[in-house]
Amino acid sequence: MAKVAMLGAGFIGDFYTFSMHGQRNRDKVCVIYSRDEARGKAFAAKHGIPRWTVSMKEAVNDPEVEVVMIGLPNNLHLEAVRLAAEAGKAVFCTKPLGRNAMEAKEMLDLVEKAGVVHGYMEDLVYTPKTIKALKSVEGGALGEVIWARSRETHPGPHSDWFWTKDVSGGGVLLDMGCHCIEISRNYIGKDIKPVEVMCWADTLVKPIEAEDNALGWVKYENGAIGQFEVSWSFRGGMDLRDEVMGTEGTIWVNNFLRTGFEMFTAGGKKGYVAEKAETEKGWLFPVGDEVVELGYTDMLTDMFNAFDNKTLPKETFYDGYIVNEIMDACYRSAKSGKWEAVELKEWRGREKTEKINALKDYDAEHLLVKEERMPDGTVKLILKNKNSGKISQRITG
Amino acid sequence: MAKVAMLGAGFIGDFYTFSMHGQRNRDKVCVIYSRDEARGKAFAAKHGIPRWTVSMKEAVNDPEVEVVMIGLPNNLHLEAVRLAAEAGKAVFCTKPLGRNAMEAKEMLDLVEKAGVVHGYMEDLVYTPKTIKALKSVEGGALGEVIWARSRETHPGPHSDWFWTKDVSGGGVLLDMGCHCIEISRNYIGKDIKPVEVMCWADTLVKPIEAEDNALGWVKYENGAIGQFEVSWSFRGGMDLRDEVMGTEGTIWVNNFLRTGFEMFTAGGKKGYVAEKAETEKGWLFPVGDEVVELGYTDMLTDMFNAFDNKTLPKETFYDGYIVNEIMDACYRSAKSGKWEAVELKEWRGREKTEKINALKDYDAEHLLVKEERMPDGTVKLILKNKNSGKISQRITG
Amino acid sequence: MAKVAMLGAGFIGDFYTFSMHGQRNRDKVCVIYSRDEARGKAFAAKHGIPRWTVSMKEAVNDPEVEVVMIGLPNNLHLEAVRLAAEAGKAVFCTKPLGRNAMEAKEMLDLVEKAGVVHGYMEDLVYTPKTIKALKSVEGGALGEVIWARSRETHPGPHSDWFWTKDVSGGGVLLDMGCHCIEISRNYIGKDIKPVEVMCWADTLVKPIEAEDNALGWVKYENGAIGQFEVSWSFRGGMDLRDEVMGTEGTIWVNNFLRTGFEMFTAGGKKGYVAEKAETEKGWLFPVGDEVVELGYTDMLTDMFNAFDNKTLPKETFYDGYIVNEIMDACYRSAKSGKWEAVELKEWRGREKTEKINALKDYDAEHLLVKEERMPDGTVKLILKNKNSGKISQRITG
């Protein structure tokens, strides 16, 4: 049973605490920090938390506290990490790690120097579907992954600070691109180096300084592409989908909007349907258990198991740093209009990965381009002569 | 933290234990009973359980044990319940409660006389989707429920004893009809009396004595119909779907085969896809976290919270008994070819429920039959004159 | 190119004409009959039809007319068929053929005595998906069909006459049960005799005399069950789904509500979404081309090809008669509460069909009950000893 200081009484702090205190779980929040006294008090009452404070330092240094969880606006992550590191306590930080790679690198250095257990709370690589999908990919079900698309779009975040660039550090690319980038990185392989990025970002719909829509491609050393699509102007709820193409297979994951639960109501249902649903009547698509489906449950299990075992969870500050570097490159690319290199100050993965190679011999003289069963039952082969390079077709029984 | 004796080291005992020991849960199995020494030992090793035994009595009376969980073949439920009641320990029993209503009634009497906490482990009313759907129904999102279809079909159970009638007590109707009946009962209202049933059951595909396919309708006192469809000869995996029609809305729940997770693999994936998947290549439809999606997680939370609080969970032996009575009536109907009364020795719900009434006045003289917006933008009304009974149509702006 | 008299200027006449005059089709309506002069005129203008009349006889005997299409209320089918038969013209009649089997039988006798081409316009066995599905079933893709569920539910018909029992002849069972019954009959085999039926019908929601909800099972001589579900009180649009279980496979067809076309609109879309959609904003599920998806296109092709070739289409008045007999038995069963025999005055199919038999030998001594690959890669067999009847399990590599 771990004792936790929760930093932040907003939407995400609520989700984390709800998840931690749910089911028959054994970990507990023992102090809540909020800048706002009333909110902190209300949060403590709602979740049965014994203590609340308006001092971040006090929360972190609470003698009972073993683990610090950061659910604060982006501009406060670094300060919170520094306090935790100084206190020598385990620290789990929400996404994105920093507002930029410089901040993220500093946080990474702080926790590593302090030798504390640290986790990067990227919940979406922990959704039960993603966990199982990644296991299938690792088991070879898809062959080599050549492309992974991750999409997160909804009608915009809940709190004003997200929309204010100097607090948040950026727009939708920073807020949700971080999810998508880390998801694709997991599918393609976390030890394969991201080498360059191409990004488009624009402010098309909302009256804000930062971008409200962004698209991007992250190219990995083996030639695979991680594609992200993020928007704060999507209509219809929250769309969280991943698609993976491999040389031998395909994976499609829908984490939120179409999960086998459909409801039509004429009268208007009272109460909470789902995060970022847009309507209260007509056809609705609730999710079963949000904290499970969004990955909070499995993420916290991994984080707290790491704390118990004094190891590191699957997602660490190092991963958060890599994601920040990729996003920094994306912002550069959105400005320059060309591919920009990912400038990693620190790389702990494979040093050199060969390009994907899925060529198949048909016989001594030919490579197989394609094999297809035709409507009449015959099999049609497309072959390439290894010497001449000539492509031909052949029908077999 | 509850200490549990698990009775039964088969498929279902495995699922229960896996669920209880998963995530950051605090309850633990401390002794496993299996008739087979080798299986018990292996089970204990796999799940990190300190003790195993071939004596059911020894397991139940283990001094550390507070809760007895029954995951045994149907013919052993009564004996296990008797032991637990005699020991004065909480007891949670897998479905169906008895092989018939007589057995179930005896179990109900035993636990109530002993005054122990008891739970009927009907996991499928605890799937996260079902929990949320039931809440919507209770909140009025569907108006009055008039029909609930529950379907469970797959290619047949895992162990030989299910297929052996004197051990199991029946075929697919008993094995899976119990799920569907209790799901519909929850949607329609657990305090509304089930009055009669119509059932078809046949042995169409399998070389067994008991039925391998069954269909049924349970009529409730308010006129609503609970429909079940069960099969041990379905091809394509495990189909677990519920559909609910209300006067004001509709709910469709797919718990297993189409939940937003799709995979194509050319090569043949090694390893476990999902309970009762039939193929290992081509298009596969895994579920995210089976123990969550099948309701085990939320069911155990409710059961163990009840144990902690010395209350009763949502599903008790009384519910199990009601389901057994309904199934007994189904078997009578399948034989007689007509509607058969449900003969409840014990009814604790509403004594008399009026028939569903959803009539709507249009004006002083007319009832509204239907209102529809037409392609040309007008609204077409179908009205019934309250005096003459004549039905007419009217176009309005 | 066929010249057609369209009888009826209502919703269904509109659909038929729209379908016939659509794309690059070559058949044409040359006269429209409507009881109401204004409607007939407007219909003619809308569809470019040269002549209109308020005399059914005049329309049928129009010298240019070769084919009579009946899109009239149920109580006028017999009269229209008599006129067409007397005129010696081909006649295609909408569903249901009669208000009861007696009417239907008379119509069948009339066209057969007159020797005219006749078609029963059961569009839903002609949806492109159904056509392909039936072909797969005939090709053996499902083994033996043991169960076919057909469901049609929506918020109720468009015109007042449907709701008036002496005009329509019945409620939702007659109006839409006829679709479902013929769909199941096609899947199970049109030459296999329907022997008895069980039906529930009730008036739960609407202020009408006839039933607004009905459920039924049609038992065929080989033991297969055709299940229908019909409702005039469904909320959420029009639900047209079929599910087929065979000993070797499964088919699921969704003809209308989930066909791969999803739209969310915040503003409220002007114009026609789809037949019987209930909302104009939020999530909507339009169909592509309604006249194709509902089977009108392929049905008319079959009907007019039959006319050209002086043969009969796939669905004839004989089929309409069989469906009416099944529905008559359903009404008897709904009243008696027991299985009722289908009393066919005329049966042209197979005289005696054996019960479905899907038993599989495992070896000389055993039948195979089930074979399953387990999570650990082994294969688990459930076997039945042919002599002792004992069921056992066996693990193989």
Next chain:
Amino acid sequence: MAKVAMLGAGFIGDFYTFSMHGQRNRDKVCVIYSRDEARGKAFAAKHGIPRWTVSMKEAVNDPEVEVVMIGLPNNLHLEAVRLAAEAGKAVFCTKPLGRNAMEAKEMLDLVEKAGVVHGYMEDLVYTPKTIKALKSVEGGALGEVIWARSRETHPGPHSDWFWTKDVSGGGVLLDMGCHCIEISRNYIGKDIKPVEVMCWADTLVKPIEAEDNALGWVKYENGAIGQFEVSWSFRGGMDLRDEVMGTEGTIWVNNFLRTGFEMFTAGGKKGYVAEKAETEKGWLFPVGDEVVELGYTDMLTDMFNAFDNKTLPKETFYDGYIVNEIMDACYRSAKSGKWEAVELKEWRGREKTEKINALKDYDAEHLLVKEERMPDGTVKLILKNKNSGKISQRITG
């Protein structure tokens, strides 16, 4: 009734002819041209075509022929168009129009100088779903379209010539990108100028010279993005999906792989499931009527109606030329790694389109950033002060 010379007896010629001769259609192929005598003869026999020839010129100049349809490899389009223009006959050409914009421009000039009816056979903007979706977009259901994704991926084309770059002119970008680009252009607005493109293209899986995978963004003058994704190495069938985001709504179209038709077969179905399905057993996803669902039916209707009325169809050689220019820019971008301008020699749309503007006033002083109903029933507003630019949040009843 139009009389057609079909040029090309391959896969696409077969589809065109099958579609034209299907249902009760009135247009007919009267001569088939194939380079290969045996194929031409067989094609004529199969489709009931009176004449066949190995001379393209003879086919085009056949005196009965009114319309020339081109279903030839890309390198023969220009020659065929020239012959048709010289003969003064209507000409419909398959996609892509040219191997590059230069060829396409020459074809456009040829038909316009000759004054013949011409059509660009881009079937996928004619799928019934796309037609209805475009109508909704035009009606304002989505507000302003800001992004349209079109995806076409499958395991590769049927014939050797596609894989041979000097015949085809390019790889998957040319072969299928042309579909996606024209689909997005229709959603965003055909009169809005495409200004620049970003493209990634690589040869990851197949042993060929041309690209087997490509991704791209086409930026339109109003800031909207048309995104395409094409692959010849997708596993699992043919994936044809479009997704559209507007300021007020969303459209998702699935034309092929998930259209409400699902089949599981254990035994292995004989015969044709669907174009580019990869498996014959397990879960299969057939389409209903391929020629309808892929747009051939509605496309030919538009083309032949244009011929009858001496107008132009919705898709003309001009559209084909625009698409080729966009693709030429894509190839430049794939090489240069930066956005490349679309260099239109001819632009007939709007001269200048303003940037998308969806700003909404909340009151005199504030713009509305977001409005959301919270779980507790309150409404949360995110507002931007017009003067200070400060963003704040506000809770209202």
